[in-house]
Amino acid sequence: MIVNKRFTIIPFASSLQEDIMQFLTLGPARGMDVLRQVSINSSTTKQGVYKILRHLLGQEIIVKENGFFILNKLWLSRIKEFATNSEDAIGLRLPFSSPSSNRKKVIIFKDAEALDIYWGHLYLTLTQAFKDSPIFFFNHHSWSIYERAHSEKYLYESSLKKSQKVLITLGSNTQMAQKFKKQFSKNNIQITIDEHFSMPKTDHICVIGDYCILTRYDNKAMAQINSLFNNSGSLNEPEIKELHKILMDCKKPKIIISKNSRLANIWKRRLAKNFIIKKSELL
Numbered sequence: 001m002i003v004n005k006r007f008t009i010i011p012f013a014s015s016l017q018e019d020i021m022q023f024l025t026l027g028p029a030r031g032m033d034v035l036r037q038v039s040i041n042s043s044t045t046k047q048g049v050y051k052i053l054r055h056l057l058g059q060e061i062i063v064k065e066n067g068f069f070i071l072n073k074l075w076l077s078r079i080k081e082f083a084t085n086s087e088d089a090i091g092l093r094l095p096f097s098s099p100s101s102n103r104k105k106v107i108i109f110k111d112a113e114a115l116d117i118y119w120g121h122l123y124l125t126l127t128q129a130f131k132d133s134p135i136f137f138f139n140h141h142s143w144s145i146y147e148r149a150h151s152e153k154y155l156y157e158s159s160l161k162k163s164q165k166v167l168i169t170l171g172s173n174t175q176m177a178q179k180f181k182k183q184f185s186k187n188n189i190q191i192t193i194d195e196h197f198s199m200p201k202t203d204h205i206c207v208i209g210d211y212c213i214l215t216r217y218d219n220k221a222m223a224q225i226n227s228l229f230n231n232s233g234s235l236n237e238p239e240i241k242e243l244h245k246i247l248m249d250c251k252k253p254k255i256i257i258s259k260n261s262r263l264a265n266i267w268k269r270r271l272a273k274n275f276i277i278k279k280s281e282l283l
Contacts, residue, residue, distance in 0.1 A: 112247035
């Protein structure tokens with residue numbers, strides 16, 4: 001089950017359609033090869049796969065040649081042009097553009113899902129602006145990778161490809177934390193667990209460049225999440241549904257964005273103590 005089912009990449013109407021198109025990026029493939037590949041990670045049928053392939057043919061997104069399905073170069077060219085024009089129009093658009101002044105901004109969201117959608121946009125904006133800077137995180141529990149698996153794993157894979165250092169500190173030494181550390185510590189992504197790190201239970205922080213991004217949830221939601229992670233050895237569909245309900249019921253979560261080089265340096269030094277990192281990377 002993908003909880004954040006609304007996360008799609010145009011024109012992916014479903015996770016299965018995305019899996020099919022991602023496989024076709026590797027080159028031409030017969031229908032049975034497509035079925036065999038997507039069945040590894042998705043529960044599907046032959047009829048379901050061929051229905052999507054027919055739809056993609058009808059939309060001129062793919063073409064069929066000698067029994068092989070191929071991404072349509074005309075469609076790819078149009079999508080590339082759309083993406084390029086959109087990136088140029090959006091630009092980086094950091095929350096504060098002034099290089100000298102310290103600034104602070106508070107954004108309140110209707111629920112945690114709305115916050116997470118904006119957070120993904122903000123994260124990619126910041127990593128693009130500070131390509132050579134390490135990224136520091138502190139989370140009491142890393143629930144997003146389970147509750148928003150589709151989009152969070154995309155952000156994780158993007159970070160791996162960029163080779164930008166990502167340093168994550170977890171504040172609770174649970175079975176889930178140990179599993180998260182073992183599964184996602186890789187190459188430029190380092191994960192540690194520090195139960196003595198002082199941080200309010202409602203707060204999580206990300207620091208990059210001279211920006212501090214504080215995410216704050218309500219006490220009730222965080223107490224429920226803490227109980228769920230402390231008492232779960234794994235998160236299966238019932239636990240993920242419970243987690244999703246907790247976050248949807250969270251009252252007015254907020255993101256506090258601070259552009260303050262002095263504050264950012266203080267946080268970097270605190271968060272760097274459990275990692276091997278050059279002093280120059282803390283500047």
